[in-house]
Amino acid sequence: MAAGALTTFGPAVPGDAARARALRLLLIAPVVVLIVVFLVLPYLNIVVMSIRVPSTRAPYAPGFTPDNYLRALTDSLYLGALARSLAIGAATAFFCLVLGYPVAYHLARTNARFKGLLFAAVLSPLLVGVVIRSYGWIIILANNGIINQTLRGLGWIDSPVRLMYNEFGVMLALVHVFLPFMILPLTGAIQSIDPNLEAAARSLGAPRWRVFTRIVLPLSMPGIQSGTILVFVLAVSAYVTPMLLGGGNVQTMATLVVQQLVDAFLWPVGAALALILSLAGACSVAIYARLTARTMRRLGP
Amino acid sequence: MTRLSISGLAKRFDKVAVLKGFDLEIANGELISLLGPSGCGKTTTLRCIAGFEQPSSGRIEFDGADVVRLPAEKRDIGMVFQNYALFPHMTVAENLAFGLEMRKVAKPEIERRTAEVLKLVQLSDLGGRYPRQLSGGQQQRVALARALVIEPKLLLLDEPLANLDAKLREEMRFFIRSLQRRVGITTVYVTHDQAEAMVISDRIVVMFGGEIAQIGSAGDVYDRPASRQVASFIGLSNFIDGTVDGMDGEYCNVDTRLGRMRCRAGGAPAKGTAASILARPEVIVLSSTEPQDVNRARATVAERYFLGNMIDYRLDCGDGVVMQTQQPPHKVFEVGASVWFAIPAGQTWLLAR
Numbered sequence: 001m002a003a004g005a006l007t008t009f010g011p012a013v014p015g016d017a018a019r020a021r022a023l024r025l026l027l028i029a030p031v032v033v034l035i036v037v038f039l040v041l042p043y044l045n046i047v048v049m050s051i052r053v054p055s056t057r058a059p060y061a062p063g064f065t066p067d068n069y070l071r072a073l074t075d076s077l078y079l080g081a082l083a084r085s086l087a088i089g090a091a092t093a094f095f096c097l098v099l100g101y102p103v104a105y106h107l108a109r110t111n112a113r114f115k116g117l118l119f120a121a122v123l124s125p126l127l128v129g130v131v132i133r134s135y136g137w138i139i140i141l142a143n144n145g146i147i148n149q150t151l152r153g154l155g156w157i158d159s160p161v162r163l164m165y166n167e168f169g170v171m172l173a174l175v176h177v178f179l180p181f182m183i184l185p186l187t188g189a190i191q192s193i194d195p196n197l198e199a200a201a202r203s204l205g206a207p208r209w210r211v212f213t214r215i216v217l218p219l220s221m222p223g224i225q226s227g228t229i230l231v232f233v234l235a236v237s238a239y240v241t242p243m244l245l246g247g248g249n250v251q252t253m254a255t256l257v258v259q260q261l262v263d264a265f266l267w268p269v270g271a272a273l274a275l276i277l278s279l280a281g282a283c284s285v286a287i288y289a290r291l292t293a294r295t296m297r298r299l300g301p
Numbered sequence: 302m303t304r305l306s307i308s309g310l311a312k313r314f315d316k317v318a319v320l321k322g323f324d325l326e327i328a329n330g331e332l333i334s335l336l337g338p339s340g341c342g343k344t345t346t347l348r349c350i351a352g353f354e355q356p357s358s359g360r361i362e363f364d365g366a367d368v369v370r371l372p373a374e375k376r377d378i379g380m381v382f383q384n385y386a387l388f389p390h391m392t393v394a395e396n397l398a399f400g401l402e403m404r405k406v407a408k409p410e411i412e413r414r415t416a417e418v419l420k421l422v423q424l425s426d427l428g429g430r431y432p433r434q435l436s437g438g439q440q441q442r443v444a445l446a447r448a449l450v451i452e453p454k455l456l457l458l459d460e461p462l463a464n465l466d467a468k469l470r471e472e473m474r475f476f477i478r479s480l481q482r483r484v485g486i487t488t489v490y491v492t493h494d495q496a497e498a499m500v501i502s503d504r505i506v507v508m509f510g511g512e513i514a515q516i517g518s519a520g521d522v523y524d525r526p527a528s529r530q531v532a533s534f535i536g537l538s539n540f541i542d543g544t545v546d547g548m549d550g551e552y553c554n555v556d557t558r559l560g561r562m563r564c565r566a567g568g569a570p571a572k573g574t575a576a577s578i579l580a581r582p583e584v585i586v587l588s589s590t591e592p593q594d595v596n597r598a599r600a601t602v603a604e605r606y607f608l609g610n611m612i613d614y615r616l617d618c619g620d621g622v623v624m625q626t627q628q629p630p631h632k633v634f635e636v637g638a639s640v641w642f643a644i645p646a647g648q649t650w651l652l653a654r
Binding site: 196197199200201202203204207214219295298299 | 351352376391
C-alpha cells in the first residue's frame with residue numbers, strides 16, 4: 001500500500017511531526033503546571049493583596065488603595081532597605097565573581113586526579129541547611145566566637161572586633177553560600193574556551209595578564225553574566241542569612257517583608273514591599289543584561 | 302631571518318621519555334617538516350620550540366641565542382594551530398592586529414601591515430568578518446596571515462591542513478610552500494601525512510618514539526630510507542628478506558627466496574648479513590614474457606584493484622611471498638594469470654633486517 005510505504009520516511013511525514021510535537025508538549029507540561037500553580041497564581045494573589053486595605057484584625061479590610069505603594073516609595077526606611085538589598089546583591093555578586101573566577105579557571109583547566117574532590121569542596125556550602133550554616137558563622141564571628149577569642153588569646157586585641165550583626169557578616173555568609181552558583185556557570189564557560197586560543201595569544205606576544213583580559217575574560221562573558229545574575233537575584237531575596245547574621249542591624253527588603261507579614265500582620269504592606277523588591281531586582285538584571293549585551297553579541301550565535 | 306639549532310632536546314612527562322635527546326639544525330629560510338606517527342614526539346618538539354612546553358634538558362637556539370628560559374610571548378614566533386585557534390570574538394582584521402598591538406605598533410602602521418598580509422593570503426575583502434563566517438580554507442589562511450603579520454623569527458605549523466577536505470588540502474600545500482618561499486621565513490612544519498611532507502619540505506625529519514630516524518630530502522627518505530621503519534612509514538613497500546652474499550661494485554648481491562638479486566646499498570654489508578631488499582610497488586615491471594632484467598621472478602596475479610591512474614596487483618610469488626605492485630592501466634593482467642615481474646636493480650635499496 002502506497003500510503004503505508006510513505007510513513008517509513010519518518011519525521012518528514014506531517015502526521016509524525018505533529019505527534020513528535022505533541023510528545024514534546026506533554027513532556028514539558030508538568031513544569032508548566034508547576035509554574036502556573038505555584039508561581040503565577042500566587043504572584044497574582046500577591047499583586048491583588050498589595051492594593052488591598054491593611055487591617056490588624058483580618059488579613060485585609062474591604063476596598064482597594066494605592067497607599068501601600070505610596071508609603072513604601074516615600075518612606076526613607078523602605079527606600080533605604082531597598083537600596084541596601086540591591087547593594088548587598090551587587091556586592092555579593094561582585095565578590096563571588098572575583099573570588100570564584102580563579103577557582104573556576106582552575107577547575108576548567110586542571111586534569112588533576114582530585115578534580116572531583118575539588119568540585120565537592122565547591123559545592124559543600126550547599127550541603128548544609130541555611131540555618132545551620134548561619135549558626136556556624138555565628139560560632140566563628142560572634143564577639144566571643146572563635147576569631148575574637150583567638151585574637152584576644154594572642155593579645156592582639158583588648159575588646160572584641162565586630163564581625164557580625166553588621167553588613168560585613170551578612171556579606172561574608174552570603175558570598176560563602178552563593179559561590180557555587182558563580183563557580184559552576186563560570187567553569188562551564190571557561191571549559192568551552194579552546195586552550196589553543198591562549199597559546200595562540202601568547203605566541204603573538206601577549207603576556208599572561210593580556211591573554212586574560214583580551215581572550216579569556218571576554219570569551220567567558222556568558223558564564224560571568226549567568227553567574228552574576230544568579231548570585232545577585234539570590235542575594236537580593238535572601239532572608240535567613242541577613243536576619244541571623246544581621247541580627248536586626250541590617251534591614252533589607254526581605255527582612256522588612258517578613259516583619260510586615262509576621263510581626264505587624266500587615267499582609268497588603270508586605271505584599272507591596274515584596275513586589276517592589278521583585279521589580280527592582282528584575283530592572284537591575286535587565287539593565288545589567290543590556291550593558292553586557294555588546295560583548296555577548298560579538299561572541300555570535 | 303633565523304637559524305634554529307636544537308641540541309640534546311629531551312622531554313619527560315612523569316617518567317615517560319617523549320623526546321629522547323636529539324640534535325637538529327635548521328638553516329635560515331629553510332622549511333623542514335617533522336614527520337611521524339602520532340606519539341612520535343613531533344608536536345612536543347614544536348611546543349618546546351614555541352615555548353609552551355619546557356624541555357627536561359637540551360638547548361634551543363635562535364641564531365645562537367638559547368631561548369629555553371624565554372617565555373612563549375617573548376620568543377617572537379608565528380604559530381598556526383591544527384584548529385586554527387582564531388579568536389572567535391574578534392574580526393579577521395582584529396585577529397591580525399592582535400600581535401601588532403602587543404608589539405605596540407602604531408595604529409596606521411597596523412592597518413597598513415594587516416592589509417598587506419591579507420592581500421598576501423588573498424583575503425583582502427574579508428577583514429570585517431568574524432571567523433565563524435569563514436570557510437575552513439579561509440580560516441586557515443587567516444591563521445597563516447595572523448602568524449606572518451608580526452614578521453616573526455620562525456613560523457611553526459602544527460598539522461595545519463589536517464582539518465581540510467582532501468582537495469583543499471592539496472591546494473593549500475602548494476599555497477603554503479610558495480608563500481613561505483616568498484616570505485623567506487624559517488619554518489617548522491609538523492605533519493603525519495607523508496605526501497604533505499614531501500611536497501612542502503626542503504628537508505624531512507622522520508621521527509619515531511621520540512628520536513630522529515632520518516633527516517633528508519624527500520628523495521632521500523623515499524629512495525634511500527634509513528631503516529625498514531622509515532621505509533614502511535613513507536609510501537608503500539615490498540620487503541624481500543635475504544642474506545648478503547657480497548658486493549659487486551656499488552651493488553650488493555643478496556640471496557632471497559625469489560633467487561639471487563642485485564640491489565643498491567648505502568654501505569658495504571659483510572657477507573652473511575641478514576638484510577631486506579626494498580622494492581617500491583611502482584618500480585616493479587610486470588610482463589607476460591620473461592624480461593631481461595637480473596632481478597626477475599615468476600608469479601600469479603592474486604588480486605587486482607583499479608585505482609584510476611594505476612592498477613594495483615597482489616602477486617603470489619609462491620613460498621608464501623606476496624608482492625604488491627602498481628602498474629599503468631594501459632596493459633591489464635587477469636587475476637589468475639601467470640606473469641613475470643622484474644625489479645630494476647637501480648631502483649632497489651638494501652636495508653638491515
